[in-house]
Amino acid sequence: MIIAFVGAAAQAWATDMTLTVTAGGKQSVYSVEDLESLGTQGFETTTSWTDGPQFFEGVLLSDIARAHGIETGVVAVAAINGYEADIDVAEILAYPVLLATRMNGERMAIRDKGPFWVVYPRDDFPELADEQHNFKWVWQVSSLEFR
Amino acid sequence: MRLRGPGLLTAARYLVLACLAVLLASTANAYLALNDVQKRITYRIPENTIWAASQSEVELARTLAKLAPRAAGLEPAGTLPLDVQFDLLMSRVSLYQSGVLAKALREDAVLSEAFNSFAADLEAADRLLPAARAGDASAAARMRDLLAPHRATLRKLTMASLKNDRAERQELAKNHELLQQQLSRFGTAAAILLTLMLAYLVHGERRARLLLVSANQAREKLEEAGERSERQAEQMRLLARKATTASQAKSDFLAMMSHDIRTPLNAIIGLSDVMEKEETDPAKRRHVSTVLKASEGLLALINDILDLSRLEAGKLTLDPVAFSPAELVREVMEVTAVLAARNRNRMSVSINPDMPETMIGDRERIRQVLMNLVGNANKFTRNGDVVIVLDCAGHRNGNSLVRFAVSDNGEGISEMLRTRLFQPFEQGENSRNAHEGSSGLGLAISDRLVRLMGGRIVVDSTPGEGSVFTFDIELAAAGTTDTGETANPEQTRLDLQGKRVLVVDDTAASLLVAQTMFARFGAQVDTAGSGEEAVEMARMTAYDLVVLDVQMPGMDGPSAMKAMKREGASGSAMFAALTAQSFPRDRERLLRAGFDAYVSKPVRMHDIASALAHLFDADAQAPAEAGHAPHAAAVGDEDALDAAFLQTMREDVGETTMRALVNQIETEIEASLCQLEEASARGDDVAFRKAAHKLAGLLGQFAIRKAAGLARALESETGGDPEPEAVERAMAAARTGVRALRAHLEGQNVNQDDMAA
Numbered sequence: 082m083i084i085a086f087v088g089a090a091a092q093a094w095a096t097d098m099t100l101t102v103t104a105g106g107k108q109s110v111y112s113v114e115d116l117e118s119l120g121t122q123g124f125e126t127t128t129s130w131t132d133g134p135q136f137f138e139g140v141l142l143s144d145i146a147r148a149h150g151i152e153t154g155v156v157a158v159a160a161i162n163g164y165e166a167d168i169d170v171a172e173i174l175a176y177p178v179l180l181a182t183r184m185n186g187e188r189m190a191i192r193d194k195g196p197f198w199v200v201y202p203r204d205d206f207p208e209l210a211d212e213q214h215n216f217k218w219v220w221q222v223s224s225l226e227f228r
Numbered sequence: 229m230r231l232r233g234p235g236l237l238t239a240a241r242y243l244v245l246a247c248l249a250v251l252l253a254s255t256a257n258a259y260l261a262l263n264d265v266q267k268r269i270t271y272r273i274p275e276n277t278i279w280a281a282s283q284s285e286v287e288l289a290r291t292l293a294k295l296a297p298r299a300a301g302l303e304p305a306g307t308l309p310l311d312v313q314f315d316l317l318m319s320r321v322s323l324y325q326s327g328v329l330a331k332a333l334r335e336d337a338v339l340s341e342a343f344n345s346f347a348a349d350l351e352a353a354d355r356l357l358p359a360a361r362a363g364d365a366s367a368a369a370r371m372r373d374l375l376a377p378h379r380a381t382l383r384k385l386t387m388a389s390l391k392n393d394r395a396e397r398q399e400l401a402k403n404h405e406l407l408q409q410q411l412s413r414f415g416t417a418a419a420i421l422l423t424l425m426l427a428y429l430v431h432g433e434r435r436a437r438l439l440l441v442s443a444n445q446a447r448e449k450l451e452e453a454g455e456r457s458e459r460q461a462e463q464m465r466l467l468a469r470k471a472t473t474a475s476q477a478k479s480d481f482l483a484m485m486s487h488d489i490r491t492p493l494n495a496i497i498g499l500s501d502v503m504e505k506e507e508t509d510p511a512k513r514r515h516v517s518t519v520l521k522a523s524e525g526l527l528a529l530i531n532d533i534l535d536l537s538r539l540e541a542g543k544l545t546l547d548p549v550a551f552s553p554a555e556l557v558r559e560v561m562e563v564t565a566v567l568a569a570r571n572r573n574r575m576s577v578s579i580n581p582d583m584p585e586t587m588i589g590d591r592e593r594i595r596q597v598l599m600n601l602v603g604n605a606n607k608f609t610r611n612g613d614v615v616i617v618l619d620c621a622g623h624r625n626g627n628s629l630v631r632f633a634v635s636d637n638g639e640g641i642s643e644m645l646r647t648r649l650f651q652p653f654e655q656g657e658n659s660r661n662a663h664e665g666s667s668g669l670g671l672a673i674s675d676r677l678v679r680l681m682g683g684r685i686v687v688d689s690t691p692g693e694g695s696v697f698t699f700d701i702e703l704a705a706a707g708t709t710d711t712g713e714t715a716n717p718e719q720t721r722l723d724l725q726g727k728r729v730l731v732v733d734d735t736a737a738s739l740l741v742a743q744t745m746f747a748r749f750g751a752q753v754d755t756a757g758s759g760e761e762a763v764e765m766a767r768m769t770a771y772d773l774v775v776l777d778v779q780m781p782g783m784d785g786p787s788a789m790k791a792m793k794r795e796g797a798s799g800s801a802m803f804a805a806l807t808a809q810s811f812p813r814d815r816e817r818l819l820r821a822g823f824d825a826y827v828s829k830p831v832r833m834h835d836i837a838s839a840l841a842h843l844f845d846a847d848a849q850a851p852a853e854a855g856h857a858p859h860a861a862a863v864g865d866e867d868a869l870d871a872a873f874l875q876t877m878r879e880d881v882g883e884t885t886m887r888a889l890v891n892q893i894e895t896e897i898e899a900s901l902c903q904l905e906e907a908s909a910r911g912d913d914v915a916f917r918k919a920a921h922k923l924a925g926l927l928g929q930f931a932i933r934k935a936a937g938l939a940r941a942l943e944s945e946t947g948g949d950p951e952p953e954a955v956e957r958a959m960a961a962a963r964t965g966v967r968a969l970r971a972h973l974e975g976q977n978v979n980q981d982d983m984a985a
Contacts, residue, residue: 098312128327129327129328130323130326130327130328130329131326131327132326132327132330161308161312161316162283162286162287162290162316164283190315191312191315191316191318191319192315192318192319192322193319193322194319220319221316221319
């Protein structure tokens, strides 16, 4: 408990982090709250990095795309540490892929892969449960760039 | 070519289509599997342990890079604040604390321990983070000192991941290769079938139909033939087994009967004989006399049955000796005189004066046949004449064809009866049964005995006028031709005049050869057919020389010698070993065992002389043993015969004995082959070896080496069933050898005749 408390006190506040969305040459910056205001969804799923199923909540990537008038192409998802993955827009339109902001009802700190984490509903759609999709579960997302 | 009908064609076509479909499906399946493997290889990179480990390394390096200026009291460069960077590192490390990576880490104790120490230091550093962020250089320095050593820890983690990954890839690559092979195989098969289908379309339906049908027919025929021959072979095996089992059961039963019935019967006969003599009451004596006669009849019947069964089982072999046919015929007449007197018949003999005085044949068996025929003639003739005729019916194979005939002017035999006359247990009309005690087996036995000797009994009869029973058998003349031969000068070196010699061998032919040879050295020769018999004989008679076959069933040569030396009258005799095995070590072994000399088979007089001369002639310097080097000058068909040896043998034993020997060896070899075959079919290992041993001995006797070698190989076959091919080969070689032997003998004859003419 003490360690947890000290840790909690020491870590960077996830709320400080923002999400930059680039679409059609326009950049928009979202705080966690801004993003959640687009409307949140949730589902339970297992992941390769957690023990047991977790309940994730956040904004569907398809909603973000639609909010920016995007229906085709590719979205390049980048993380704070420079990691990048491309996701087909067709895929996020076909599956309810989340840009999660909460795990089990809690906001996620950077240490817990927050504040934004791409989460695939891999338990509901087994075709998504493979290594080919795993590399698109970008965590500590800092930007989305629709191309 | 005829077609089997449209049904077959349609079926064949569907079959090909089905095969094609299955192959195509398999190919597609293999292709998909291959793709899957490829995908797994291609897409697994971002989510593997190497990535996770290396990313941890990266974040640690970045964190250390931010701590270094702080520790020096400077503001770090870059956009990310220290705490965010540290959080990134923490999040990387936490990957190892849950999910699949945690599982992987737990499996490696060394890595797990290293990682735990890193996690502990990371927590310690975490506690220093607020101070370091606030600008405390010493806190930053302490953080750096805590974390810097763990570059090595994370490096280790990366390397281990790399190694595992390599192993995993290799495994995948192997699967990949297998799948590729499978794919190419299926692909090739599918391509072939496709080609076939195309050929079918291009060349027209009829052509393809013919091809398909003929291929199918050929296959079906092959399968059918295979099945049929397999079935037949199985049936043959079954039949052979059944037959041999039945024959064995019969033999066992008869052996039991011979003992279990004859023993009480002897008591009955003996006691009733005594009672008949002692009984004074005439009525009682008549009863006892009837019992006695009935018992004697029963005993005769049992003996006849045993004879017949032995004949039918091929167990009865001939025992040829030198004898006078004329004397035999006279003896038969004398013995049956009582029978003749009973029916008031006149008996006479008619003997062709040109008949050779001494001939070689089985005297006892000829006597048995004559006794039976003369007995019958006397039984069915009253107040008549019974004549025994001995005549020469010509020549065959250089031997005399001797005719024996028994004629009577009795009641005769009807044509209907004549056909059944030689069947066991067949007796003529009821009227014939009225005559006293006849088992009905006598003629059956006689017929088989004559057949065994190479002849047949011919009946000529007119009811009411009488019957003539005639049989011709081939006999070699003995003695007459021998007298003209000049002695081999080498043979004069061994003089056994006045010596008693016992020759022991389990094959009759070998015995006859040795007997003839030793007799020609001047010795008085006795023979024994087994070690046991020899020991028994040596107990009664003091022999000067005992010649022992080394390998005999039951008591072998060396054992018999030891037994004789231990006890009995022949303890001080000389012992010579006779063996078919001519290995130098064998010779040494036998001489060490106590034999005085060693003679290897096939035996020649020269060998006997050189082996034994020093034992009986003080002047002789001959070595103690004589075996032959293989005959370098072996002439003719090396596979079958040794012509040079056969020539020597002819000179050694004389033309007539040679002929008798060849006649006999033919019969014995045929009998051995039957036994061999039977034992092989029955799977009787002991009988099989015995037969093979006998066969090898017989063949070796005449230097039919190849066949003898094959037979010996069968004999020494250890454990399990002998290969049927090996048995077949040995039997074929034996038969070829015998044929060649006969041809050789005839060829020699022809040449001699040519020269004479």
